[in-house]
Amino acid sequence: MQSLLEKFKDFIDISPNTPRISLGEGDTPLVWSRMFDQKYGFPNVYFKLESCNPTGSFKDRGMVVAVAKALEKKAKVIICSSTGNTSASASAYGGRYGLKTVVLIPSTDVPISKLAQSIICGAHVVRISGSFDNAMAMVKALEDSSVLTVVNSINTDRIEGQKTAAFEIVDDLGDAPDYVCLPVGNGGNIYAYWRGFHDFALKAVSSKQPKLMGFQASGSAPIVDQERVLSPKTIASAIRIGNPANWEKAVMAVRESNGLISKVTDREIIDAWQMLASQEGIFCEPSSAAGVAGLLKLIHNQQLSAQQSIVCIITGTGLKDVSLVEQSDIQSSKPFQVINDLSELQVFLRKL
Ligand SMILES: *Cc1c(COP(=O)(O)O)cnc(C)c1O
DSSP states (O other), rough: OHHHHHHHHTSSSOOOTTTTOOSSSOOOOOOHHHHHHHHHHHTTEEEGGGGGTSSSSSSSHHHHHHHHHHHHHHHOOOEEOHHHHHHHHHHHHHHHOOOOOEEEESOOOOOOHHHHHHHTTTOEEEEEOOHHHHHHHHHHSSSSSSSSEEOOOOHHHHHHHHHHHHHHHHHHHHSSSEEEEEEEEEHHHHHEEEHHHHHHHTTTSSOOOOOOEEEEEEEEEEEHHHOOOSSSSSSSSGGOOOOTHHHHHHHHHHTTOOEEEEOOOOEEEEEEEEHIIIIIIOOOOOOHHHHHHHHHHHTTTSSSOTSSOEEEEEOBBGOOTTHHHHHTTOOOSSOEEEEEEEHHHHHHHHHH
């Protein structure tokens, strides 16, 4: 498979000397939504399955470029603060390409499966007291040096790589969609989509740019509420961010695209999460479901017309935190019924 860097070298800021490394990131499926067609009469809704990236989230698109650039300048160490997915991604690329990887995680609330990804890849995992935002403040204060590269989304190489998801959407649909719905945490991704769609429109690869519709969780919505949140709360750990690192860039992306940034409750996130799994076969992270919850709300409030083409970004896989299924009072997670023999099984099957 061709490296994402090679495939899009004319559109991202890399040099001929940047190593064309790859763990197989990118080229993720764009899947048509049956539910939005049949249940809501919106026949042109698609899901971009960024959960299919090598470590299970879109972070790999940015990380492949950030790590390639780190290797190009002969760095020895990469470091990031993370609610889980950035560290999982950094650890995989760092391990494969021989970089020491340091990940700073908040002292609470990082799902064990995400942490496991870093541990098994041999990263140095450090707990920082307080929330993600404390860890981020420390990383921001570190200077990039010839040996050390910060691989958070404040690293502009990350943004370059993440633009490629927008390129793929245009390639798959034949043009840009009318809307893109996605969750917003630190705001790097919504900005990257804006940059990607903007670049393709400038070069006349596409005829238009989509409106970017970003969604935060209501317990963690600093951009919507225009105020830092000191202890952000939401089931959606990847967007549990009280002081977004790319705040201004996210606002710019929304403004320039005539989109919006809004919030959804945890209840709405959980309902959309369950709906995606049970009706579309997509088991994603709750954070990813925030974008879909937002779309459902826009449709419910009659803010969209049915013929428009809409892409929801499924940012990460549900396998990252399976314990949430039990915790979030989902109907089908009731204790399982016990069946003792074949005749009981036959009775059970007749009642389905
Ligand atoms: C990182 C992440 C987000 C948030 O993206 P930002 O660029 O921080 O806005 C959303 N969902 C998942 C699964 C993530 O890993």
